[in-house]
Amino acid sequence: MRIATLSNIKSWLDRLAQQADLVAPRDVDGHVLYRPVSSAAEVLFEYERPELSAKDYLFPATEVLLRVEQEGKEVSIEEVLPQRPQVIFGLRPCDAHGLAAIDALFLNQQPQDRYYQQRRERTTLVGMACPKMWDGCFCVSVGGGPTDRSHLDVLLTPVEGGFAVDTVTPKGAGVLAGLEMTSVEGQPPAVEEYARPVPVASPDQWRARFKHDLWMRHGERCLSCRICTYVCPTCRCFDVTDRVVDVQAGRTRIERIRAWDACTSTNYRRAAGGHNSRPTKADRIRNRFLCKFCYYPQDFGPLGCVGCGRCVVSCPVDIDITEIMREVAER
Amino acid sequence: MTVSANPMRPYLGRLTQVRQLATGIKFFQVELTEAEGRAAFADYKPGQFAFLSAFGAGEAPFGICSTPRRGPYLEFAVQEIGHVTHTLHNLEVGDPVGVRGPLGNCFPMQQLQGRNIVILGGGIGGAPLRPVIHTILDNRAAYGHMTILWAARSPDLLVFTEEFDDWRADWATELHVTVDQGNEGWSGNVGLITHLLERVSPSTENAVTITCGPPIMIHFVFLTLKKLGFAPEQMLTTLEARMHCGIGKCGRCNLGEKFICTDGPVFWQHEISGFLEGFL
């Protein structure tokens, strides 16, 4: 295998930070998050699972789509498209799977989402294998794994003396230019302990449970907040609106923005006029879980869940996706 | 469905007509002012919809209620009910708007040729049916008998009343109108559209029905049509939902694994009965 020392990785990252927007895991007041960094000094090299996924860097929580200027009866529209190259360093394999799931809809379904496509094209993914599975993790059960190289451009694995470097794609080879590596015998260590597997029912088995009382049983304690949706690497629902930024001397400047939204939210399906077609928590969490295991794979290919476990550990009322998966698959 | 370089960028347009269509409902005619917009909308079909932008407020989806054959413009019926529609209702002729589309699937007009068509419109639901009526009237010999049942909660909520004479004038078209509640000036039918439907009892032979209106009306009309002997393969409708992209990305309009914006909005009843989620 090829190895790079920590010191060489750091110099390489410092150079990368000059050429592109560099995103990496960092300590933000005690929380591990993927965040922009300006040097290797800010990067964490030993960490568990960042508390949020990296989807914010391809599909921002808030994104300006258009800038509109209106003066009298004249309007001009400018698209706001991403320009800068970006490197996401230290991406956990599950988060790479999450991006691949969003790709299946935003890129592979016509018409392409232009904003996502532009950002994706300009982004290189440098992954970091997990030495073990963390609390809540079940990536292996949904087609992933702690050392899975799929959907990454490069995969690093912590080894003695530094990191094993696995070049996955030509884009990955490109970003590695200038990183000093040495060849040694051996393989990166295998992950020894795997979490208890979670059964994944087929879309038809999920369909069969549509009218089941399990949705009320699990859903009644739901708070209808958005934690699970926002921490999730694959959830991609969004809302679009205009906001007036500036009014000066007859000229109005407007931004059309999109922002993350969540089907778990009480008013997600409320139409103007008041009718809500998913009025109960049971309706809403049923949609969320069926979307992940039935609708998304049937419509777009991949499962809508990568087994990262964030929703499991973050739900304030212990609604556990694995518990529901087991119930649907086994009962 | 249009495939433009950026499907979230609207084409620019200008309002050429704004008039009151019914209480709380306005009629807008839009002229597209960019060549790309005119090209995109050169051949839109009955049943398709577009997002209208009221710049500063946002955009919302509306069924296109015109046909390209009748003019190089787009027409919409808009009910004032929320933030975007409220802002639209405050616009005047000459004001700029944005248009995205045409989006969605369409009524299968080819398949309907040679058949008898029964059209059921409730309230503003009549708007997406108007281009179907126009298409039939403009190509009359290609279609069979047309029966139109038009309804609203009250007379002031009936849409396109100014076209009733045109529709009736056609030798192979009959028009029946009803309101849930009459008023002093009303001398026509009073009663639900389902009652009118049972009274008129159109023949099921070689017939296709097209229903549009509030979800609850569609539900009960389907039941009545079934009672009258129509098969699910003879029942078409167009559904609506709150939407934000119209291109199957934002996730909001799904009924199970179907999206109203890309798999619809036009659906056969036999398709809908197989959906996991109901449209009510």
Add this chain to the structure above:
Amino acid sequence: MPIDRSLTKELCELARGLLESGQVECVIGYEAAPRGGARPLFAYSPADASRLIWSTRCVHNLTTYLHDKKKPRRRGEEPPRVAVVVKPCDSRTINVLLAEGQIERQRITVIGMACPGMEDETGQPLAHCTTCGDRVPLVYDLLLGQPPQVTPATDDYADLAQIEALPPAERLAFWLRQFDRCIRCYACRQVCPGCYCTTCMFERDDGLWVDMGIELPQKYLFHLGRAFHLAGRCVACDECERVCPMGLPLRLLNRELAREVERLYGHRAGQEEALSPLLFELGEEGSPI
């Protein structure tokens, strides 16, 4: 997890009785969470009720679910009669919701639990328990457990002093750094029994006060605005801080305003059953209101 076996048994029997007699159709309580700790349970049958527990991990304020039980399940029916298990802090919420006309007293059977103080997953006492002066619920229909033999704590708001010692510019920097981590998941608002507006003013389609962007200005306004809307109403159950996935120290905001309200008006949210909401009644200077 230190489940109190004898109180758990009493609670289960009590709940079974309430359900079997038809006095209530649902008992809102706690069950053991498979991953550790407790989680809310809606017991509709005696079988459900036998899953109820009482332990030092019963941290949730279950009164927030009373808002879901205000409407009948089917049109034409009466709203359901429910029982809810409350700790002293939770019981203060009952008083606030009664004073604000949000719940009907006769539809709720309040099962009060004498409280030894709650703990987190590491066994540490929760912050609001260390400053809590109430060991017995302030309102209940039935009371389980012996009041613990501890002197009720007094609250000297020492945690606020740390922030107040900072000069204003640093204080602002501190709070902006906290709000920056916020992801606008609204968990704090959703869990709060005092936040029950059908349309939150910070979540309007027309973006009248803030637009829907998940950005610092909107988050800043949301948190400060929400804290002000809870001034004189927040009972310091600290659920908002517990549920926050990003660790925002929200209890400090609420405590700051609670201390001001107490200082200015002698008012503490939820202390009395008939206490009028703050600023709802006009009184003469010096009057008890």
